[in-house]
């Protein structure tokens with residue numbers, strides 16, 4: 001707890017006195033600390049690829065000046081590093097957009113089955129490259145929720161991309177959409193989208209912090225796979241905006257299921 005203590009002299013009946021006031025500024029301090037941590041994280045994340053780029057530029061201008069083979073190899077690495085910076089900036093922009101809009105209620109009617117199909121279609125090549133079997137399970141009747149189609153597409157894309165990225169060759173990734181039954185609707189339950197994988201799973205100690213900005217279970221592996229550490233933070237904010245919930249169930253060595261529950265009545 002942080003207090004701001006203010007002292008001052010005051011005129012009182014019969015003489016002068018001293019006034020001391022204590023003000024709890026813990027929330028202000030915490031917000032300030034979070035902002036400082038965030039700026040430090042962003043700077044670090046940008047500096048890593050930038051340092052690599054500057055190093056390779058120097059080498060291309062110097063020792064590799066007359067070595068076409070080395071030049072080609074270094075240019076390939078530089079393209080990867082520049083791509084990493086590009087993804088980070090895109091994710092930062094997405095995050096600031098969804099954080100700023102958190103109180104706005106999205107109003108379009110979004111057909112979730114077609115969103116799931118679009119996601120499957122766009123990520124099928126990534127799954128095939130990684131040797132992953134991607135499947136979908138849809139209800140027979142259409143399911144719509146009030147929402148922002150682009151943002152809900154981003155939620156699905158981030159979750160399915162993670163499932164593909166972190167599960168090894170031969171794993172299965174399944175997206176299933178289920179309509180709430182009449183009873184669960186009465187209990188205020190909404191539509192459920194499960195993104196299930198048979199990947200490595202996540203140790204329970206990490207689950208409470210997984211949606212924090214830049215939180216990673218294994219930083220090295222995330223970077224190697226091109227992760228920015230912002231994907232789940234973006235997912236969480238978008239779901240909050242839709243007044244929904246995100247549930248994570250995982251067992252090490254068995255797999256992970258991310259469940260998005262969205263209200264059907266806005």
Ligand code: ADP
Nearest residue numbers: 162163166216217218222227228229230231232
């Ligand atoms: P990143 O860009 O690192 O993937 P995210 O915010 O999307 O960032 O995810 C945070 C961390 O959660 C990842 O670094 C990874 O350690 C873990 N993670 C996310 N999805 C999965 C999954 N399906 N299986 C295993 N680990 C996962």
